[in-house]
Amino acid sequence: MNLLEKSLRFTRAREAQAAGYYPFFIPIESSSGAEVIINGEPKIMMGSNNYLGLTHHPKVLEAAQAALHRYGSGCTGSRFLNGTLDLHETLEDRLAEFLGKEAALVFSTGYQTNLGTVSTLVGRGDYIYMDKLNHASLVDSTRLTFGKVCRYAHNDMKALERQLAQAPRDAGKLIVTDGVFSMEGDIVNLPKMAELAEAYDADILVDDAHALGVLGEHGGGTAQHFGLDAQTSLIVATFSKSLASIGGVVAGAEPVIHYLKHHARALIFSASMPPASLATVLAAIDVIKEEPELREALWRNTRRMQDGLKSLGYDIGDSETPVIPVSVGNIAVMGMQWRMLFDAGVFTNPVIPPAVPMHSCRLRISMMASHTDEQIDYVLDLFAQGLKLREAM
Ligand SMILES: Cc1ncc(COP(=O)(O)O)c(C=O)c1O
Incomplete structure (x- = not known):
């Protein structure tokens, strides 16, 4: 068999693209740190490792x-x-x-x-x-x-x-x-x-x-x-x-x-x-x-997000830092919840098998010092809606 034929057998990404649930390689058109523009629309960036917001x-x-x-x-x-x-x-x-x-x-x-x-x-x-x-x-x-x-x-x-x-x-x-x-x-x-x-x-x-x-x-x-x-x-x-x-x-x-x-x-x-x-x-x-206050803001934001997710009943594993993996269920539920967040203006990072088991896909959030309370509360509100959507599935 020709060495390159494996590329023809790899169809999963194209299937996800066709279904509108492909969350990778999304081009960002401009950025101000905690907010980015994608397809002309603003999104709250909840998936960047720019912890202290220093890129800007x-x-x-x-x-x-x-x-x-x-x-x-x-x-x-x-x-x-x-x-x-x-x-x-x-x-x-x-x-x-x-x-x-x-x-x-x-x-x-x-x-x-x-x-x-x-x-x-x-x-x-x-x-x-x-x-x-x-x-x-x-x-x-x-x-x-x-x-x-x-x-x-x-x-x-x-x-x-x-x-x-x-x-x-x-x-x-x-x-x-x-x-x-x-x-x-x-x-x-x-x-x-x-x-x-x-x-x-x-x-x-x-x-x-x-x-x-x-x-x-x-x-x-x-x-x-x-x-x-x-x-x-x-x-x-x-x-x-x-x-x-x-x-x-x-x-x-x-x-x-x-x-x-x-x-x-x-x-x-x-x-x-x-x-x-x-x-x-x-x-x-x-x-x-x-500016040690930047690190303080990062930790304040981290606690606000972690506490909010936990009080909604989400499992965030043993996270004790700004890296917060939110378990959302199998790949179908994860895709639905990722899409809902994205359409509502929030960028998160999906974590799918083989990185995690089939039934415990995650949306990984990374907190930044430059997130505002309003942005965090808005995201939490969407996670609350995600729970209702899951029940309805
Ligand atoms: C724990 C860890 N080590 C190393 C790296 C690689 O760093 P870089 O992005 O500079 O190649 C990363 C980046 O994702 C990381 O998370």
């Missing part, structure tokens, strides 16, 4: 524009050769300080950061421990390693301990976990994980994509939230969420970062982050420091 902050936009004019639109090369700007190094110093580590290294996306970091550090004879609900980029990173991959049940520290106990005492061990889980919105049990890491001589890598700017007294992420900076060897984060840009960072001890800089193929064989994106992140870090 005046200081961020100004910094991006200035960098564009000073350095041009792109770096046209790898960090290793012609693609390092002074801005890359300034950003690395600022991020190391922000994350409480000796050094940091920026990559062009968070996905590449995970691929580059894990595949470079974990070699033959080493062990890597992965939460089953870790982000796809961490899963993919293990496909590039020669180490032994051990997966444990979600946030289950007993299961992790059983796996750690089976490895040879002197083998290299890296425990890899999301800080805030991207689909569930719950937080890793870092205190227990840190105890285990110490007992079994393992290192911890936390992916703080959804925690940076969100958790911790100064928005420094999961380790800061628990006061476990020293016990967390490596922090990875992306700039595509609270930091309003694109790119990623790994921060840790200086020799480790130096090693990664000279060995990570995802860094060396790919072009570097462009100037405007770098300047965006630098400005976003300043804003996070100068």
Whole structure:
């Protein structure tokens, strides 16, 4: 059979498009952060990881524009050769300080950061421990390693301990976990994980994509939230969420970062982050420091939405953060409820099998500091109507 024939057998997306229930790749025509325009109509954005609303902050936009004019639109090369700007190094110093580590290294996306970091550090004879609900980029990173991959049940520290106990005492061990889980919105049990890491001589890598700017007294992420900076060897984060840009960072001890800089193929064989994106992140870090009220607003909005959904009787799992997965039922109910919200002017993200079981599809909401009470209450009202629609089905 011809290799490309599988593309002809893939019909599900076209069927959903024809039925008017296709919720993916929707083009946004313009955006002001919490509100976007789609097909000429305004929609409340309830599906963005722009947690602090910084994509439209005046200081961020100004910094991006200035960098564009000073350095041009792109770096046209790898960090290793012609693609390092002074801005890359300034950003690395600022991020190391922000994350409480000796050094940091920026990559062009968070996905590449995970691929580059894990595949470079974990070699033959080493062990890597992965939460089953870790982000796809961490899963993919293990496909590039020669180490032994051990997966444990979600946030289950007993299961992790059983796996750690089976490895040879002197083998290299890296425990890899999301800080805030991207689909569930719950937080890793870092205190227990840190105890285990110490007992079994393992290192911890936390992916703080959804925690940076969100958790911790100064928005420094999961380790800061628990006061476990020293016990967390490596922090990875992306700039595509609270930091309003694109790119990623790994921060840790200086020799480790130096090693990664000279060995990570995802860094060396790919072009570097462009100037405007770098300047965006630098400005976003300043804003996070100068305007803690943004994080307060994010948490206020998160509580309002979580409390509202729970009081309506919705199951939001173990979410304790701005990432709120709302269980709505099977795929037909989910499609109906997603469409109803969309037509009423609300953008949410559907989560469908195989990411979740058949009967528990979700609409994933991500809260932002810039949502207003009126917007949140409007969305809650629509979720209340969704319950009635379900009963009528
Ligand atoms: C937990 C986690 N890690 C890594 C990434 C990848 O980041 P990026 O979008 O910068 O490639 C994401 C983004 O979806 C994420 O949620």
